[in-house]
Amino acid sequence: TPPVAEYAMRLGDDALILSQQLGGWISRAPELEEDLALGNIALDLIGHARALLRYAGTASDRSEDDLAFWRDEPEFRSCWLVEQPNGHFGDTIARQFLFSAYQVELYQALATSTDPSLGAIAGKAEREVAYHLDHAAQWMLRLAGGTEESRGRITVSLGDLYPYVDELFEDDELTDRLAGVAPRPSSLRAGFDRTVASVLAEADLETPAVKPARGDGRRGGHTASMGYLLAEMQWLARRHPGATW
Amino acid sequence: TPPVAEYAMRLGDDALILSQQLGGWISRAPELEEDLALGNIALDLIGHARALLRYAGTASDRSEDDLAFWRDEPEFRSCWLVEQPNGHFGDTIARQFLFSAYQVELYQALATSTDPSLGAIAGKAEREVAYHLDHAAQWMLRLAGGTEESRGRITVSLGDLYPYVDELFEDDELTDRLAGVAPRPSSLRAGFDRTVASVLAEADLETPAVKPARGDGRRGGHTASMGYLLAEMQWLARRHPGATW
């Protein structure tokens, strides 16, 4: 149904955009092991994106590639957190930590969806995002507990990314309609807060005292990075309309 | 004539690509004065680019925008030096220093061209590129003679950019045919070497002992950065074929 398709598109776009960003790290990571780890996460996410967008496309007879390469910016439904630039490794880790903590709650809840396709995708993704969270949390600890420089950097990174958290947990008309099919975003917040609080406590970091940015991704409003990201991602495909690859 | 048009395109593409890169600094420079200075240089260069591309386009009835926005990568004739990424401020300064030192020689020689259009463009540009050179040379001195960190950085930057110098001075069939219209690139090398040597001597820097990269820009071969740069530059214009702005 169209609402389910719209919901799947939100999730798929989040995964696609974050995968796209992580893909930019490959060959540039601080150590080979991280080229592998970030690459793994990017691969998991593009896997989720493909499954979700394929499912989303069934409602309008569009393929995963139609959705990824031929929609314009206002048609994307990704949240602002995943659009935030890679920055340095600490920025990427803070973004991943917050987003994976959300995804762990999301897919856990979604695994019991009354929609069997969404349930299956979530069930498969659940273990993967738990690994992503673990990887990011480990790095939060290492960076916070490493050198003075790394502690300073990760503190700033966390403050820079935290304004984009609230958007993840906003209910709206669509999620209100999908009771049973999808968890209400607001219902995921408590679990997220617990996870984040426990890692930050272990890392001896404070929850950033920053104001939330009024994210508008679910309605197609995006931040400055998004246009550049899409232009890069879509350039080649659009250069050759109708071609197959 | 087509050879003159091709020659004007080379010069115009150099100016366009470098202007495009410098434009990326505006709002991000180390101090406000440099937002202004780099912006000024970018403005001068886009002025040159427009004049040169307009002139180049007369041979094929194409406008400056046709040439800037609707050619694909292999049709661009820019040299590899101007394609090198902005990097940090030192990278940008080293690139500008080398390129302006070349342009000063180029436009001085070209000002006496038997082609009145090229001569006029060069005559006007001559003073401007002299200012660009001066600005970059001042920064070479400041960075080389500033802190240990800045000296280390500018030394590396110079070594990173120097491999792209040789391409600027390569003669080929086209420049061989344009005697009188355009200086042979190789004839500009001595003046360039003198300028660079004198600034490096004052800065107490050595000419980098690096191997030249086999640049292929004049025949449409480009480095990794070029595709990204063009995608960003051309995206919007190509999204709306036939539109005016």
Place this chain on the structure above:
Amino acid sequence: MVTTTAELAEDEDGRARFDALIAADQRIEPRDWMPDKYRRTLVRQISQHAHSEIIGMQPEANWITRAPSLKRKAILMAKVQDEAGHGLYLYAAAQTLGISREEMTAQLIEGRARYSSIFNYHTPTWADMGAIGWLVDGAAICNQVPLCRASYGPYGRAMVRICKEESFHQRQGFEILYELSHGTPEQKQMAQDAVDRWYWPSLMMFGPSDDASPNSAQSMAWNIKRFSNDELRQRFVGMCVPQFEALGLECPDKDLRYDEETGTWITGEIDWDEFAAVLDGRGPANAARLRHRREAHDDGAWVREAAAEYARKQHDSERVAV
């Protein structure tokens, strides 16, 4: 702090001169005596204004590398560069009041200083370049033209230069929208969407209604402010109405009407909650704007240090040479 009798007497002389100059609508200059609160008010206002120019570069710089024609790219670069220039004049004017540029920069980056809330919105399309020029610069001009007569000399003179350039920018913004609204249907829609995004925030640029604006009265008495927020907003709306027609775009304010009796424009209700939220840091781009500025500043630290160190060495070696 101990204040001597002589100082007190001097203060009294100064105050009398200051009051006389204000009464005569003449200019206060940096070396003149001025009340502390006047100085503080001006430092706050001028530095906020400077910060607004600097932060205001970002939404437009966002489109420099993607401008759809070379002519537009050149115009946009020149415009954003002008904003850097305005920032410089204004910082210089504030410096005459005894605050350093480093201190103002630190206040901005650490989130302790304000800048115009209007720049806490994103610019997702090229048409935003038109809307910012037309509406935001248009509103700025309405605010700023009276400031050319501000009682503090350096501020007033900076504003004269700035206003001249701003009206040029406004015309360019109008031109961008005009091209779009007379272009393809997609371009026209892009223009309408951008105007829809920026119209209300532009009206908010004049600040709350006069009765809700506590500092206005004192600023008016000091000849810093010349017109009330509502008067300026009126003037702006009146200016926009015929231009909407020329553009062939719809005004997002469906309740807007002209009151023949009072000769004023009555706007629909302005969402002051939105204004308050953005002012409080909860707008779409507040976090992004400060991050961008902080990163540019931090990335450039080694360059500024190098320049300072080089200047110091040059200075030392000149002294040795003498």
Place this chain on the structure above:
Amino acid sequence: MVTTTAELAEDEDGRARFDALIAADQRIEPRDWMPDKYRRTLVRQISQHAHSEIIGMQPEANWITRAPSLKRKAILMAKVQDEAGHGLYLYAAAQTLGISREEMTAQLIEGRARYSSIFNYHTPTWADMGAIGWLVDGAAICNQVPLCRASYGPYGRAMVRICKEESFHQRQGFEILYELSHGTPEQKQMAQDAVDRWYWPSLMMFGPSDDASPNSAQSMAWNIKRFSNDELRQRFVGMCVPQFEALGLECPDKDLRYDEETGTWITGEIDWDEFAAVLDGRGPANAARLRHRREAHDDGAWVREAAAEYARKQHDSERVAV
């Protein structure tokens, strides 16, 4: 250094065992005695091979964010990630010979180590992803399959794993080209251009002719190398010919012919000056490849330091806890 009689005797025992193992075509393991030159040869070869995997990530990573379909993007990411994995295996194999990863990394970044010259070419189009997979990985496989039987155990075992993945990569490269060459005329041209760019450099991957390759004989004697450069190049060309037909692309070697008599392929003349220039650092991308690696390394320094410091602190606090 003083060598005792006992050590000399041990060396002689070791050498006898080593020679016997080589003669029996069996494996040398890290704890076995081996001649210094064997060790040095292997360290050089394995670390070069590892560096090639790492540098070899760049030309393909260049297209990850721009891959034209999600499936291709996923496949490409997995491939480049495999290369990082290969680099890790090979560094680990080299480490068993007594060199540290830090030292090898330093050699690479400072330009003191070689890596395969093939990666000093740019990848301007998507079709280069196909050409690299098909031709470069294809040539690599011809080189590497015999290395699975290399006399040094850790190297041979790493190669088994690597070869399995490489042949997968080669098939994917062929598929990319197949799609292109059976796609639009523009796509087909893109494929042909890429093959024209990569064909000759791929032939050069096997190195100069045997008579111009001084180290080959010793490596063959030690069962590190199993076939001559020319034999391997032959095998590769023979493999390519029918695949060119399947792709419907033209082989850039217009002089290529099959010699019925000797049963071998006679290639046109290979431009060994070009090979020498690129090997000497004067290829199109040598400077860019090292810059990219150095920048990634330098940008990540603070992260590696943090991880090391954190590990140290954890270790200390565990010791305190015990």
